[in-house]
Amino acid sequence: MEMKDAIDALSALAQETRLSLYRLLVRTGPKGLPAGEIALQLDVNPSTVSRHLAQMERAGLIRSWRVQRQVFYAIDWKGTEALLAFLTENCCKADPDVWCDKQSSNCRK
Incomplete structure (x- = not known):
């Protein structure tokens, strides 16, 4: 994920209704x-929710x-995963008690 995309995602979550919407989904x-x-x-x-949904999408x-006349919304797990990966990309490398080396599968719980 690029910095701009992360900023867009975080901005989308930085509002009470959108954060509640995200948590609901x-x-x-x-x-x-x-x-x-x-x-x-x-x-x-509903029109307010529609604007918030569009920004989050x-x-x-x-x-x-779309299912007939209704539009359904759900979490985009790939987008969420990309944001979390971006935010934690360099997480805790200096602390082996919380860092998991994915290449060697050497993880501490």
Whole structure:
């Protein structure tokens, strides 16, 4: 992930409704939720939710698909994984108690 993409993703999460939306979709899992249900569960105006969903999708954190007239949204796990990998790329290399060397599979729990 490039720095600009990480900034876009973090900016998308740096707002209360969008962060709540993201957490709701994490709990929901791969089946996702229709936009109207997201608005109901978050108690937010549907047009406001629509704007937030669009920003999060542009940031690569969620994905959408259409089933007849409804648009469903779910977490984009590849985008989330890319953001987490970017944020933790150099994590704890100086501390062997928490660092896991992926090449040698030498991990401490």
